[in-house]
Amino acid sequence: MFMPTVAHHADYLCQAVARLGSESAFEVLARAKALEAQGRRVVHMEIGEPDFDTPEHIKRAGIRAIEDNYSHYTPSAGIPELRDAIADYASRFRGLTPAYARENVVVGAGAKPIIWNLLSAILDPGDELVYADPAYPAYASAASYLQAKPIPVALLESRNWRLDLDELAAKVGPKTKAIVITSPHNPTGGVLTRDDLERIAELAQRHGALVVSDEIYSRNIYGPTFNSIAQLDGMRERTIIVDGFSKAYAMTGWRLGYCVAPEAIAKTVTLFNNNTFSCVATFVQHAGIAALTGDDAPIRRMNAIFRERRDAIVAGLNDVPGVSCTLPDGAFYAFPNVSQVTHDDRHLAQWLLQECGVACLGGSSFGAAGAGYLRFSYAASIDDIRWAVAQVREHLPRYESPAR
Structure with missing residues (x-):
């Protein structure tokens, strides 16, 4: 009896799939949610999503x-x-x-x-x-x-x-x-x-x-x-x-x-x-x-709160030894320089999530020029921002960068 050979499913995929990139924020979000499901406190600074309700x-x-x-x-x-x-x-x-x-x-x-x-x-x-x-x-x-x-x-x-x-x-x-x-x-x-x-x-x-x-x-x-x-x-x-x-x-x-x-x-x-x-x-x-x-006041109010959060996170990050951060003029992201801490920003981002409960992204996930940086979304409350920065300041001295 003839039994056709069943190819591995990957064999059916087009070659063009290899040219597709991915948005790592959603991958980190899934890992952060898994930690939360275990009862861990996690501050979500990985995803570019306002934490406000729709007006x-x-x-x-x-x-x-x-x-x-x-x-x-x-x-x-x-x-x-x-x-x-x-x-x-x-x-x-x-x-x-x-x-x-x-x-x-x-x-x-x-x-x-x-x-x-x-x-x-x-x-x-x-x-x-x-x-x-x-x-x-x-x-x-x-x-x-x-x-x-x-x-x-x-x-x-x-x-x-x-x-x-x-x-x-x-x-x-x-x-x-x-x-x-x-x-x-x-x-x-x-x-x-x-x-x-x-x-x-x-x-x-x-x-x-x-x-x-x-x-x-x-x-x-x-x-x-x-x-x-x-x-x-x-x-x-x-x-x-x-x-x-x-x-x-x-x-x-x-x-x-x-x-x-x-x-x-x-x-x-x-x-x-x-x-x-x-x-x-x-x-x-x-x-x-x-x-x-409709009423534009809620949008202006959200932006004013983002400004307060920006000032808080940038000041906090600049107080962490080995970390420096410019003051962003727009959006709701801080992009601190961590090149004095590690040569592998993605590894550091993974460590911060696992060890500190702070979800963020490695800058190199956005391109080669982002290497040596982290991205923090400050679409989080002032209390969460202060807790996250305190966690980074407390635990970062024991971080060990992987061997090159």
């Missing part, structure tokens, strides 16, 4: 939409009412005239699917995607999968985690399809200045490149008024803004993001939406309208 008026809008039976399919780009609200908000917030139209807006189930579908729309094999290093992993992962070439450009601690503009100029060239900028930045909290943006704009225009401007943390800023590269002359036509509701409105689990792009690109991103997740849950989109058009 009440946004929740009520979502519940009301469910009760009103907004639970059916919608257009793949999003319901017109939300696209109009996003176009109006994106224009007003950035001071852009004439205003964007709904045709420029594509809604997605979080910013990550938008990033994937956007890069799928613009990148051909062999194209180069220039991006800041360290970086949010989704950009390099998607570019690699699409057989484009990710080109990292170092962020400099000496510039308070802003781009090395000379290195950027050297790496942008004829094969550059797009430059990715994230300001405020994950994982470092750096914020690009107007002068930085003008230099980037000049390079993009000279080489005919697009700019993907990830502005998901644009409401989490502690310094001067937020600047978008789309505000600069000649840049609106070649800039794609990536934004969403997770960070500013404490809506991570709602899964609602968007891009604002030139119309032809927006249409193609919509086509990818249609072929992947079809559409975003209708009641979630109605909650998004409430977020953009």
Whole structure:
């Protein structure tokens, strides 16, 4: 009797899977939850998630939409009412005239699917995607999968985690399809200045490149008024803004993001939406309208609390021997330098979780330029931050770095 040979399941996977990266925050979150299940106290500083509840008026809008039976399919780009609200908000917030139209807006189930579908729309094999290093992993992962070439450009601690503009100029060239900028930045909290943006704009225009401007943390800023590269002359036509509701409105689990792009690109991103997740849950989109058009006071209040937490964690980390930390200008991450403590930041992060109950990430998980650093999300209470820093200060002297 013929018995077919059953291949190992891995043999069925496509080769392209090897080009995919991963977001280690969710892996560390799972390990931290497992420790908590054992009765351990763990402070969660690994995941980029506001610890606040979604503001009440946004929740009520979502519940009301469910009760009103907004639970059916919608257009793949999003319901017109939300696209109009996003176009109006994106224009007003950035001071852009004439205003964007709904045709420029594509809604997605979080910013990550938008990033994937956007890069799928613009990148051909062999194209180069220039991006800041360290970086949010989704950009390099998607570019690699699409057989484009990710080109990292170092962020400099000496510039308070802003781009090395000379290195950027050297790496942008004829094969550059797009430059990715994230300001405020994950994982470092750096914020690009107007002068930085003008230099980037000049390079993009000279080489005919697009700019993907990830502005998901644009409401989490502690310094001067937020600047978008789309505000600069000649840049609106070649800039794609990536934004969403997770960070500013404490809506991570709602899964609602968007891009604002030139119309032809927006249409193609919509086509990818249609072929992947079809559409975003209708009641979630109605909650998004409430977020953009309702009371803004809760968002400002959350940001003020983030500022207090930032000051507390940075002061605390700078009081730990062998650790130094710059003061982030935006987002809600501290990115301390631990190179005097260890050559293996991921090992140190694992040790801090296991031995101290402090969940954080090794900087090298965000790229080669993050080696020697840790990322702490300060989306935790002041009490938790103080406890976590005290744990690090008390226990770090007995840490042993692994042999090289």
